[in-house]
Amino acid sequence: MNKILILSIVLFGIFACSSDGNDDDPVIPIKVQASFVYTISTVDSHLLFLENTTSGDGFTSSWDYGLGGGNVNDAPGVDTVRYDTAGTYTIKLTVVKDGLTTTATKTIKVDATGICPNGLCSGGGSETLKSAATTFSVGTITRDSYIIAGGKHTETLKADFNNLTSEYQMKMDKMNPSLGKYDFSAGDVIVKFAQENSMNVHGHALIWHSSTPSWVENFAGTNAEFETMVENYITTTLNHFKGKVRSWDVVNEAFEDGTGHPLRNSIFRQKMGDDYIKKCFQFARNADPNVLLFYNDYNIASSSTKRAAIFALVDNLGSLIDGVGAQMHISYNEPSASSIQAVADGTVSRGKKLHFSELDIRANPNNDQTTLTTARADLQAAKFKEVVKIYNSIPLANKFALTTWGVRDNESWLIAFWKHIDWPLMFNEDYSKKPAYNAFLEGLK
Numbered sequence: 001m002n003k004i005l006i007l008s009i010v011l012f013g014i015f016a017c018s019s020d021g022n023d024d025d026p027v028i029p030i031k032v033q034a035s036f037v038y039t040i041s042t043v044d045s046h047l048l049f050l051e052n053t054t055s056g057d058g059f060t061s062s063w064d065y066g067l068g069g070g071n072v073n074d075a076p077g078v079d080t081v082r083y084d085t086a087g088t089y090t091i092k093l094t095v096v097k098d099g100l101t102t103t104a105t106k107t108i109k110v111d112a113t114g115i116c117p118n119g120l121c122s123g124g125g126s127e128t129l130k131s132a133a134t135t136f137s138v139g140t141i142t143r144d145s146y147i148i149a150g151g152k153h154t155e156t157l158k159a160d161f162n163n164l165t166s167e168y169q170m171k172m173d174k175m176n177p178s179l180g181k182y183d184f185s186a187g188d189v190i191v192k193f194a195q196e197n198s199m200n201v202h203g204h205a206l207i208w209h210s211s212t213p214s215w216v217e218n219f220a221g222t223n224a225e226f227e228t229m230v231e232n233y234i235t236t237t238l239n240h241f242k243g244k245v246r247s248w249d250v251v252n253e254a255f256e257d258g259t260g261h262p263l264r265n266s267i268f269r270q271k272m273g274d275d276y277i278k279k280c281f282q283f284a285r286n287a288d289p290n291v292l293l294f295y296n297d298y299n300i301a302s303s304s305t306k307r308a309a310i311f312a313l314v315d316n317l318g319s320l321i322d323g324v325g326a327q328m329h330i331s332y333n334e335p336s337a338s339s340i341q342a343v344a345d346g347t348v349s350r351g352k353k354l355h356f357s358e359l360d361i362r363a364n365p366n367n368d369q370t371t372l373t374t375a376r377a378d379l380q381a382a383k384f385k386e387v388v389k390i391y392n393s394i395p396l397a398n399k400f401a402l403t404t405w406g407v408r409d410n411e412s413w414l415i416a417f418w419k420h421i422d423w424p425l426m427f428n429e430d431y432s433k434k435p436a437y438n439a440f441l442e443g444l445k
């Protein structure tokens with residue numbers, strides 16, 4: 001085997017930061033979740049560029065390129081590795097911090113033409129969502145009860161996903177049920193599972209008018225005391241999950257849908273002023289210099305005026321915000337590809353990361369179906385392919401994750417919300433794959 005290993009190291013700044021958690025939880029060593037992306041050289045399809053994207057600091061890391069040469073220390077910057085011989089190679093990044101080891105692996109396939117894009121060689125081949133999406137994370141939602149029950153839910157998570165969002169248990173009403181009282185137990189179950197399975201966790205959502213506990217809505221103190229309470233909540237939460245949660249939706253759904261899209265008159269706006277969003281981002285940034293901070297909202301594709309309001313907020317937040325969360329609760333027939341592309345373009349032009357954060361695609365928006373016909377399933381699949389293609393086309397620097405809001409159709413929030421049947425996700429109730437699953441893979445080609 002003609003194994004030529006070419007290493008070209010480009011110096012990257014490594015950000016070091018110190019954190020002094022003042023959480024009253026027992027001090028436990030913080031695991032740092034190994035993470036990496038790769039891209040195939042556009043000038044030589046046998047060359048692979050490897051980038052260590054592990055969040056955090058104070059760790060050592062090494063590569064196994066799958067070429068039989070064992071582990072190679074990971075120097076700062078991008079590694080270039082050559083794969084000349086056809087075959088399947090498993091690349092592993094190992095990260096060690098405080099004696100705790102995590103790994104991330106990706107499998108590539110090489111044929112006579114070189115490294116196969118997204119693992120799909122011209123001869124085809126069965127890939128999983130996360131093994132095919134080599135340049136961004138594939139996410140979905142979960143709950144502690146689902147993790148504890150295990151079975152096909154966790155089997156599917158491990159097979160296809162490498163990014164997890166708590167559907168509802170990492171929101172203020174669950175994490176901070178009363179003043180000074182915190183309950184991170186459900187989030188800890190999700191984080192533990194993620195760390196055991198080389199997955200990242202996206203925190204959702206620190207501040208949301210729909211998940212504000214009643215004690216906050218009825219806060220009797222002064223505005224200054226309210227602001228201090230919010231800062232303490234954000235600081236305590238980020239300290240608890242530091243090094244275990246890669247990113248957070250700091251604020252969710254702050255804008256009204258009506259004319260002009262004013263800020264919702266939430267208790268946070270009433271007590272902290274119109275700049276409450278920037279204050280919350282600052283509190284989060286102060287608590288954890290490493291975590292990625294997002295603003296998250298819906299109808300950002302379907303409403304150009306709401307999109308404009310959200311991008312104005314992004315501009316106002318400046319360097320405090322790392323990314324935009326576009327929920328993407330859409331339908332098989334809308335919004336248009338150009339509207340979805342406008343979300344990508346506006347985010348990329350601002351140098352921010354894009355998270356398609358809650359993707360589901362209604363197959364029955366007009367309640368004109370009693371079963372999911374093949375025709376409608378195929379139209380839904382086409383929309384999945386369109387969304388994935390748009391997301392996969394953005395620059396690597398702006399990529400983050402594409403998260404579906406659920407695994408299997410019957411668990412979707414949409415059914416209760418719209419009070420009629422629908423099939424908005426990629427898996428059937430029995431966890432079998434729908435046409436939408438293969439369409440996701442097709443969108444990566």
Ligand code: G3I
Nearest residue numbers: 167168169171204205210211252298327358405412413417
């Ligand atoms: O699981 C418990 C159950 O044990 C209990 O008996 C029952 C009654 O108290 O509550 C159940 O938990 C509910 C959970 O949904 C599961 O059904 C929570 O109370 C309820 O608050 C939760 O609603 C979630 C909602 O956000 C509010 O947090 C939905 O699951 C979740 O899909 C929805 O997600 C939102 C995103 O966060 C933001 N974008 C819109 C999206 C849809 O509304």
